[in-house]
Amino acid sequence: MAITRFLTGITPSGTPHLGNYAGMMRPAIAATHNPQVENFYFLADYHALIKTQEPERVNRSTLEIAASWLACGLDPDKVTFYRQSDVPEIPELTWLLTCVTGKGLLNRAHAYKAAQDKNQEAGRDLDDGVNAGLFMYPVLMAADILMFNAHKVPVGRDQVQHLEMARDIAASFNHLYGEHFTLPEAAIEENVATLAGLDGRKMSKSYDNTIPLFAPRAQLQKLIATIVTDSRTPGEPKEVEGSALFQIYQAFATAEETIAMRQAYAEGIAWGEAKQLLFERIDRELAPMRARYEELMAHPAQVEAALVAGGERARALSHPFIERLRAAVGLRSVAAKVEKKGKAKESAQLPSFKQYREKDGKFYFKFVAADGRLLLQSTGFDAPREAGQAIARLQHEAGALQALQAQLQPAEGVAPETITAALALSGASSSDK
Numbered sequence: 001m002a003i004t005r006f007l008t009g010i011t012p013s014g015t016p017h018l019g020n021y022a023g024m025m026r027p028a029i030a031a032t033h034n035p036q037v038e039n040f041y042f043l044a045d046y047h048a049l050i051k052t053q054e055p056e057r058v059n060r061s062t063l064e065i066a067a068s069w070l071a072c073g074l075d076p077d078k079v080t081f082y083r084q085s086d087v088p089e090i091p092e093l094t095w096l097l098t099c100v101t102g103k104g105l106l107n108r109a110h111a112y113k114a115a116q117d118k119n120q121e122a123g124r125d126l127d128d129g130v131n132a133g134l135f136m137y138p139v140l141m142a143a144d145i146l147m148f149n150a151h152k153v154p155v156g157r158d159q160v161q162h163l164e165m166a167r168d169i170a171a172s173f174n175h176l177y178g179e180h181f182t183l184p185e186a187a188i189e190e191n192v193a194t195l196a197g198l199d200g201r202k203m204s205k206s207y208d209n210t211i212p213l214f215a216p217r218a219q220l221q222k223l224i225a226t227i228v229t230d231s232r233t234p235g236e237p238k239e240v241e242g243s244a245l246f247q248i249y250q251a252f253a254t255a256e257e258t259i260a261m262r263q264a265y266a267e268g269i270a271w272g273e274a275k276q277l278l279f280e281r282i283d284r285e286l287a288p289m290r291a292r293y294e295e296l297m298a299h300p301a302q303v304e305a306a307l308v309a310g311g312e313r314a315r316a317l318s319h320p321f322i323e324r325l326r327a328a329v330g331l332r333s334v335a336a337k338v339e340k341k342g343k344a345k346e347s348a349q350l351p352s353f354k355q356y357r358e359k360d361g362k363f364y365f366k367f368v369a370a371d372g373r374l375l376l377q378s379t380g381f382d383a384p385r386e387a388g389q390a391i392a393r394l395q396h397e398a399g400a401l402q403a404l405q406a407q408l409q410p411a412e413g414v415a416p417e418t419i420t421a422a423l424a425l426s427g428a429s430s431s432d433k
């Protein structure tokens with residue numbers, strides 16, 4: 001059974017708020033319970049540098065966001081949860097991709113164009129204040145996704161163009177160097193709440209109308225008291241349509257609770273009372289997570305350990321993969337023999353490892369020949385990292401085939417020499433280091 005790999009990044013440039021929670025974190029964590037899906041969630045800290053040059057802010061936000069995800073129930077054993085900058089293969093891949101990306105493609109990116117439009121309106125030079133990181137952003141994001149051959153990328157609408165670019169970039173690379181990358185697709189959650197903020201507009205950092213996810217109880221209550229309402233007096237029936245308060249309530253309440261609130265509006269509940277109900281409802285959901293969050297924030301070493309472990313798991317995949325990609329583009333030992341001619345063919349014909357997860361929750365890999373023939377099939381590993389390490393040993397260690405015998409089943413009718421020869425080719429880039 002095929003496993004779908006989901007991957008998404010969160011840029012650590014601020015403090016998570018209720019809108020992030022209801023719109024992204026809560027559904028993303030719920031999605032990790034689906035056994036058909038393998039999830040990669042990461043802190044996109046290289047991306048944060050595009051937006052902010054305040055080191056303390058990047059660092060603090062990384063801690064807050066990682067602690068928030070863990071406090072909200074993300075299980076780092078189930079999800080590959082890592083920090084982008086712990087995976088040095090990502091910036092390396094960024095460069096390989098940069099060199100197959102048309103500059104014109106990047107000129108058309110919305111984020112870059114928006115910055116230019118702003119300058120034009122203000123009568124400034126078009127590139128005034130625009131760093132090259134903003135320009136290169138879509139390539140870095142493509143590297144994030146392609147590094148792990150993700151199938152689906154849950155993102156907001158504003159990111160759809162970046163996904164199209166990632167596909168374009170992947171297709172260019174595949175065309176030049178062989179089929180290395182899966183073409184990723186955006187997964188847009190249609191019925192996920194965009195939460196209203198304090199002023200009734202969408203809750204967003206840029207509108208300064210947010211409620212921090214783990215604001216202490218008293219602050220939460222105070223902030224909720226400032227949500228805009230109309231001037232209807234107690235006893236006057238109230239409209240749910242366009243009511244930020246109702247909309248936020250709905251995002252936290254069950255269907256029955258929502259019906260009851262709708263009824264209370266019709267019956268003229270006082271705004272003060274409705275705010276108290278909203279406060280209690282949100283606090284009921286958040287209080288246990290807030291306690292865990294405060295615990296983690298008091299022990300940042302625990303958060304760091306979770307991120308480091310996740311980074312190692314990610315690298316068990318990214319490291320062997322970048323080696324293959326380096327070889328494919330010609331960055332490889334000058335002493336290694338490559339028999340085949342023609343650049344596209346040569347890399348397309350390398351034997352390769354395919355990793356996947358089965359219904360039983362275990363992690364497997366198979367090793368397939370250039371022509372698609374199965375050469376080796378692994379037994380189940382408890383963690384993707386173990387599978388990744390076995391692959392790395394097979395590629396780089398003489399005798400690994402023998403040593404790992406218990407975890408491997410050679411395919412029927414395949415001679416051991418065929419496997420050994422194929423292994424040497426698949427690890428060709430580093431075989432004589």
Ligand code: TRP
Binds near residue numbers: 009141145154155159
């Ligand atoms: N650019 C995304 C945002 O601002 C964050 C991000 C970075 C991302 N890399 C990614 C999202 C890869 C999905 C996949 O929201």
